[in-house]
Amino acid sequence: MKILITGGAGFIGSNIADAYLKEGHEIIVVDNFSTGKKENLSNQVKVYSVDITSPDIANIIASEKPDIINHHAAQIDVRKSVADPAYDADQNIIGSLNIIAAAQKAGVKKIIFASSGGAIYGEQSYYPADEKHPTDPRSPYGITKLTVEKYLQFYRWTYGMDFVALRYANVYGPRQNAHGEAGVIAIFCEKILRGQTPVINGDGKQTRDYVFVEDVVACNVAALNPSVSGIFNVGTSVETDVITLTQKLIQISQSKLTAQHGPAKAGEQMRSCLKPGALQTIKPASFETGLQKTFEWFSKQTKS
Ligand SMILES: NC(=O)c1ccc[n+]([C@@H]2O[C@H](COP(=O)([O-])OP(=O)(O)OC[C@H]3O[C@@H](n4cnc5c(N)ncnc54)[C@H](O)[C@@H]3O)[C@@H](O)[C@H]2O)c1
Numbered sequence: 001m002k003i004l005i006t007g008g009a010g011f012i013g014s015n016i017a018d019a020y021l022k023e024g025h026e027i028i029v030v031d032n033f034s035t036g037k038k039e040n041l042s043n044q045v046k047v048y049s050v051d052i053t054s055p056d057i058a059n060i061i062a063s064e065k066p067d068i069i070n071h072h073a074a075q076i077d078v079r080k081s082v083a084d085p086a087y088d089a090d091q092n093i094i095g096s097l098n099i100i101a102a103a104q105k106a107g108v109k110k111i112i113f114a115s116s117g118g119a120i121y122g123e124q125s126y127y128p129a130d131e132k133h134p135t136d137p138r139s140p141y142g143i144t145k146l147t148v149e150k151y152l153q154f155y156r157w158t159y160g161m162d163f164v165a166l167r168y169a170n171v172y173g174p175r176q177n178a179h180g181e182a183g184v185i186a187i188f189c190e191k192i193l194r195g196q197t198p199v200i201n202g203d204g205k206q207t208r209d210y211v212f213v214e215d216v217v218a219c220n221v222a223a224l225n226p227s228v229s230g231i232f233n234v235g236t237s238v239e240t241d242v243i244t245l246t247q248k249l250i251q252i253s254q255s256k257l258t259a260q261h262g263p264a265k266a267g268e269q270m271r272s273c274l275k276p277g278a279l280q281t282i283k284p285a286s287f288e289t290g291l292q293k294t295f296e297w298f299s300k301q302t303k304s
Pocket of ligand 1: 006007008009010011012013030031032033034037050051052053071072074075076091095114115116117168170171172177
């Protein structure tokens with residue numbers, strides 16, 4: 001199949017691109033390289049350096065005519081979305097609509113969308129959240145992810161263009177950006193490898209459901225199947241607090257560092273945990289295995 005991946009030079013998108021190439025698909029990447037990196041991309045991929053909000057998107061999709069669009073490009077920083085909701089909405093809602101409308105006109109069969117369980121369910125009323133859990137996003141970023149799911153439903157009802165929305169937990173693994181706001185594991189791997197003290201925000205008892213990128217990629221492969229449609233969680237059902245994850249990382253690294261605590265981040269969600277969705281047919285990687293592989297990758301990066 002011909003698959004166009006938006007955000008394909010980023011952490012999750014580039015891991016998906018590699019897996020799709022291995023399965024023999026033809027891959028086109030659309031990315032503005034705001035956080036994505038050229039070195040994440042295989043030379044078998046055709047690349048358009050363009051923003052998803054650009055009017056050029058319609059021409060690219062009309063001329064390439066992909067069978068499927070996998071939409072991962074987004075403004076991913078929750079704090080930035082709070083500071084500037086209009087910018088966040090422009091990137092994540094208007095940019096997504098630009099892709100979706102062009103896809104419908106070009107006869108694309110399906111859109112696979114990177115949604116966010118952690119951001120959409122808000123403070124949960126039960127743990128782990130399944131897909132029936134009420135949605136109550138507490139940030140502009142979460143509002144945009146839920147809004148795009150609604151637009152995808154509209155396009156399916158109105159034009160019959162199919163979609164799969166994958167509601168990710170906290171994804172971690174090789175190629176995650178250690179300098180953004182999104183990934184505590186990436187940030188702490190790099191800090192430990194540089195011999196710097198990891199600083200935990202607040203008491204460190206806030207929990208997240210950390211899902212390894214290989215499990216996320218497997219769901220994006222499963223989502224290509226024409227019989228797969230709708231909304232699916234991608235998580236592990238396992239909650240881990242920041243103190244525990246920091247200890248595990250320090251243990252893996254055999255470092256002598258001890259973590260310190262800094263001020264708590266105002267408004268930070270306390271708990272989040274997702275029940276794996278029906279696309280996760282194999283048991284997710286254990287946190288220890290995922291952390292080990294992630295730390296080894298960061299270790300190689302630091303040495304090279
Ligand atoms: N990492 C997580 O834990 C997590 C959790 C839930 C959902 N998601 C979603 O998964 C997707 C990928 O996230 P990631 O962690 O790989 O982040 P990332 O920053 O590594 O990847 C985003 C990619 O999109 C590109 N991009 C950003 N804005 C763009 C624009 N306007 N036009 C074109 N390209 C643009 C970036 O250059 C980058 O390559 C995002 O949609 C994010 O919201 C991630």
